Amino acid sequence: MEKTGANGVFYVTTPIYYVNALPHIGHSYTTVAADVVARYRRLRGQRVLFATGTDEHGQKVFRSAQAQGKNPQAFVDEIAAAYQKAWKAFHIEYDAFIRTTNTTHVATVQYVFDKLRASGDIYPGEYEGWYCTACESSFREDELRDGNCPDCGRSVEHASQPAYFFRTSKYAERILRYLEDHPDFIIPRSRQNEVISFVSAGLRDACVSRRRTDWDIPVPDDDSQSIYVWFDALINYLTVAGYPDDPEKFAQVWPPDVQLMGKDILPRFHATLWPAMLMALDLPLPRQLVAHGWWVAPASDKTGLTKISKSKGNVIDPLQAAANLAHVSGADGDVAVDAIRYYMLREVTFGLDGVFSMDSVVDRFNADLANDLGNLLNRSLPLVHRFLAGCLPAPSGDLELTEDIEAARQACEQAMDQYDFSGALEALWALVRRANKFLDERAPWNLHKAGHTEAAGQVLYEVADVARCVALGIAPFMPYVAAEIWRQLGLEETQETMRWQDFAPGRTPAHTAVGEPRPIFPRIDVNKLQQAEVEQKARQEKSTEGLVTLAEFARVDLRAGKVLAAERIPKADKLLKLIVDVGEDQPREIVAGLAPRFQPEDLVGLTVVVVANLEPATIRGARSQGMVLAAGAQEPVAMVVLSPDCPPGTKVR
């Protein structure tokens, strides 16, 4: 059952993304990383199956469609198309885009369910608990927080009904043993340790069905039940591989070589439920699971980092960042997209959280791409035209950069094997720097002046040779840029000609006629950039004295919030501390100067209007994460109150 060498397909997956929302930076990050892996493996000559897709079932999707007055299929079609469009813009080349509403997938899910029910791993039981429709998750009584969903804080529905369970518990021991026998199963190691302790605490059987609804996969032969969305979703990896109807394909593809994901869906799903399902099906487990961290926005108040979320108004759109980068640098749009791909994988060690800021994007672009790599080409290729009539010589004698090239390739391979993308890029840049230094040391311009044009030619050959190798190395990360470098070197840049095995010294064909050098990464003048920003700001402020634009007003995130609790702040006459549910994971703490007019008990239960993206502040030792609207110029006179049926989190505008 183990796929092998010649026929083996390198199978890499991203999770399938829930269509309740449009693609955001987290999705992009995972998918870009998977694309880098896929491209790297293709470059190495391996057959690759790179699968991504969309997770389209569930009540939440159904309700979102309804809310927009669309039928659910049209709704999911639209969002799936949005994902595909985004991936295209990101230069992502997947081999399969799986949608859970595909009939083949539905059939696979039902097949698996049926098979496991027949084997006894899925058994009927009684579901007792609390269900959060927003999270599609059920909780035991003791897991609730203040009677609400522990994940999102929303209210939960009591549910007691027949349901099917999967015997996760039966496989806990085996999973634990597997983890211990395969120390590299989960990357990074720290996550593996977390999972080990998670599993050591024991696993509960998972409820894998729900009361039948209109937008999910029915349990075979039981119309009263439908299949739990996570159970449905995980099976996508099997569907893509051809399970169970295409055994030939399946034999070549299974198991996945690597499954990439955000750290949030590792322990409960991919590292436990998923392996247990595979064990129950008697299928091999994926070779490796790789969990990455979050991108966070720079904190405005220096108190730490803030997770990116719409409510905080700090959403980062990498495609927008690419557009901005193209604008401020004058770089080609495709180069800018590649530069953002480079940035995301170079800036932060894969696995850790990172700060995404335009400042650091500009820094990376200038320092790494424009100065180091771009300038290497730009200072060497013109010399080939000037001294050598545009034609590289044949290499002769010992190539001086041989060891540097080989060391870079090895370091790069090793890093890529461990999904250490920043390490791989670092290794390549050591080679870039070495080549820049080599040019300085050998000064071909001086050699030429002194009449040693042949020697100058050898130096330029070696530099071009390094550029060619570096282009191979960065090709998985910056496919457009790599091809452009090859074009400028006068090489044919096709999938057949660009091969990893040619990441070796002396493989640049003799007498290659180099192309026209053209700066790929136009350097950004940071001073001008800052000046432009300052001027623009000044202009804006001046022209709009006393008035706010619609866009400015739209920056104020007003939302309905339900006051869960209120209390006086000791030794403060005017302040009350409110706990307000604004429809997020956690209710917020808000300090408000309402005490002169209101008693805490006047406020509890009210649905008020909250400024959700106000800069947080610490007032009298309490952390205030927002502001509630009230009438009254100085002292509060009346609260701005919404009708009680308005759900917390509803946008107010």
Add this chain to the structure above:
RNA sequence: GGCGGCGUAGCUCAGUUGGUCAGAGCGCGCGGUUCAUACCCGCGGAGUCGGGGGUUCAAAUCCCUCCGCCGCCA
């Protein structure tokens, strides 16, 4: 509350089993160079390796403790 991790140059971070381990990149300063996108190359760190204590001939690296931060679980 339980388990685990982190706190190293202005910034972001590397530092396997204790002994060239006090480092890299960025930024900054100086110098060189001028082929190049004011670039590149070289040189420059008086950093108590969070505080304190301990083990050792020797600790950023092991142990204890305190402070701060984070993750998973409850």
